[in-house]
Amino acid sequence: MAAGTGLAALAAPLMTPAPARAAQHLWRWCFQCSGLWFSGNGGNGYCPLGTGLFGWDHPHQSSGSGDYLLRFADEPGAGQITWRWCRFCSGLWSTGRPDNTRCPAGGLADGGHDFWGSGQYKLEALPNMTNGHGGQAQWFMCRKCAGLFFAGNGPQGVCPAGGAHEHQAGIGFEHVLRQV
Incomplete structure (x- = not known):
């Protein structure tokens, strides 16, 4: 046996761990419906208020929006892991x-969202934030459509189930989103 071959055999199976997946950016707030949607697929999704107000054909509008980061469900840290992207409307x-x-x-045939092709996302909620201070609070799940919407601008946006988005005190969480 040549000198050092025993050490080489022991060192061979050691591998460096795969790098952690980065948070996904290009999530935007739509100023028409107040929902969060993914802008990274080349289109503007489908907004419930897209026709009528400005004559557009249902695209989300991100004027005034920041670039929000969403963590994937398998990343470390606490958070609610029930969030998905809808392939039809691009909403969360x-x-x-x-x-x-x-x-x-x-x-889908029943009018619901579809998560085919979506990652599973994790959202931080108050008061149990683990990624430090900061971020934008006042993001809620609508009890009528299950979409994420921003409630910090007064009006609650437009819900595809009719009327404005609604969250119910004591049900669900107030989420905090971070921007790039």
């Missing part, structure tokens, strides 16, 4: 209320 919605989803684009 919770699978925690499967009986109560409504996609503005019509979605």
Whole structure:
């Protein structure tokens, strides 16, 4: 046996761990519906208010929006892991209320969102934040459509289930989103 071959055999199986997946950016707030949608697929998704107000054909509008970061469910840290992207409207919605989803684009045969091709996302909630201070609070799950919406501008946006988005005190969480 040549000198050092025993050490080489021991060192061979050691591998460096795969790098952690980075948070996904290009999530935007739509100033028409107050929902969060993914802008990284080349389109603007489908907004429930897209026609009429400005004559557009249902695209989300991100004027005035920051670039929000969403963590994937398998990343370290606490958070609610029921969030998915809808391939029809590009919005973020919770699978925690499967009986109560409504996609503005019509979605599945029952009118619900569809997470085919989506990652599973983790959102921080107050008061149990683990990624430090900062971020923008006042993001809620709508009890009517299960979509994530921003409630910090007064009006609650437009819900695809009709009227404005609604959150119910004591049900669900107030989420905090971070920006790039």
